[in-house]
Amino acid sequence: MKRDRVTLTDVAAIARVDRAVVSRVINKDPTLNIRPETRERVLAAIEQLGYRPNVAARSLRTSRAHMFGLFIPDFANPVYAEIIKGAEAEAADQGSVLVTGSATRAGLGEYMDRLGQGRIDGLLLAGAPDEAGLAGQLDRAGIPWIMLNHRGRTVRRYVILDDERAAALAVEHLVRLGHRRVAHLAGPSGADTATRRSAGYSAAMRAAGLPEGPIVAAGYTPAGGAAGMARLLAAGERPTAVFVANVASAIGAMQAVRSAGLEIPRHVSIVAVHDLDLAGYLSPALTTVRMPLAELGRRGVTLLSVLKPDETVAEVLDGPIELIPRSSTAPPPDRS
Amino acid sequence: MKRDRVTLTDVAAIARVDRAVVSRVINKDPTLNIRPETRERVLAAIEQLGYRPNVAARSLRTSRAHMFGLFIPDFANPVYAEIIKGAEAEAADQGSVLVTGSATRAGLGEYMDRLGQGRIDGLLLAGAPDEAGLAGQLDRAGIPWIMLNHRGRTVRRYVILDDERAAALAVEHLVRLGHRRVAHLAGPSGADTATRRSAGYSAAMRAAGLPEGPIVAAGYTPAGGAAGMARLLAAGERPTAVFVANVASAIGAMQAVRSAGLEIPRHVSIVAVHDLDLAGYLSPALTTVRMPLAELGRRGVTLLSVLKPDETVAEVLDGPIELIPRSSTAPPPDRS
């Protein structure tokens, strides 16, 4: 078993050629004019030795890492799993690899330190990392970066999803079923996605000629959803349907409905954003709006590799958004 | 804004010192005898320029990447999310970073090609990648590797969890509640974890002096769990409790119970392996056995960095395993 790693020089020796030739064969240099026979010898030698280029040397020479970074808040959140999948696929298409880090352990700053200089060609920031001094730090390091699913307050370097349209789809679904009192459990007031979903809700209600039902801030957690739904149910005129800002919150909301002795969807219909696997496993199965999360990740990597250093980007991803009807929505109880 | 990246030479120039000195200061070379005043100058220069070592150059020189790889089947599976968290934390403790790849897009072979040579110091293999020629390929590349949660058929290079004990905990919980007819929905016959959980079930039943209830292979999917549970319920003497090999399968099993017009836990108790967040959101909330998944990831990285090249490892991780009681288990219906 070969212990020493094989280098270009080894391959060149076996192929009776210079290292430069091997290098140009590997990199498919179009200006290389080589006779087929020689190329064969090179390829054979590569195969025989099982040669694979040393990325450190290559990267040092070309100052390209062929690696993209993706920083997320938490691996356990299935929303990010989808984004990762897309980003990984696009990176692979470019012959690059994706290194993902999470804020579970420490902040972005410490992560960047561990990464060092020159390890990645660009960084995707999903969720909402602490923005303070972020742009500066990354720019000083000369690393292209883009925020995913979150608009920066100061910098225009992001791609987001069309949350307004997603919210509209949800509301329209409820309206089509006959609901007229549609309430909204909103996400955390700080979150950019939450703001956009709420805006979409309001716009859709207006478009349908309906009065905005109560809007209650519920956060993105089951506990928040439960508390929010409890308030909604205690209100004077109980809504017959609720648009919830995300699935986690909807889970809590559903529990609150049950606790109140009511049934879903018989007394209250519920629809939430993001079509996670989990949604299908709840009982009743949760009606959701599917967002192109994988496409978001994919687009991020693409932009990273085509963007000029100082170019800005403020893009609303144009991907398929669709309503996935399940068992948590139905026509309202007729009490007329 | 500085555009050119700053190198050791720049720092040395500002500090009026040689590059070698800066390097040794950074790496805390104990043999370096430097006067405090000089060290201060160096540190100040580093700070002033915002210098960060170039990993490519360093890695080329030292042939250490300060990066570990983790290959998993799918990011969407929360089990791997936990493993990733642990592995990332341990890597961080070592000043390294973790690059995770998934089989979503392609196999391990193609992933290794994209990784190239010298990018990682070691590779963790979670789940069960195609084992054919795997060991050979990695060994030839000189990359230390370890399988996580899966015993290799031929090679002894793995760390697994104590699935037998987990199964025993689950069964003991049911027996303590008074159940005597405890069935088992097993995982896929090929999966190593499934085998161990089944063995644990059998041993625990024997230890309790109870006859092995029916054992049905159900796979690790909701569909499999539903089908398996349907068979269990159709059998002559219906079990009062079922130990299910994983949560996904349990979800299907729960649906099958409801479809049969029965209630959980009134007619059938259910307990499954792995305490995923999801378990708490089901209704009824699922009783589970928590396994130290994060510890598994952490241990993997540790072993990777201490193992000698040709050393083998066959370890059952000694971490906390505990039963998390929720609402899916209760005493059996008394029909005596």
Next chain:
DNA sequence: TTGTATGCGTTATCAT
């Protein structure tokens, strides 16, 4: 059609 020379940024050995 193929070979030569140089430098990427760092670490480590040896001088001074």
Next chain:
DNA sequence: ATGATAACGCATACAA
């Protein structure tokens, strides 16, 4: 207590 130098493996401009 600090400086000079070589080498890691590769890509590329240029020479032959």
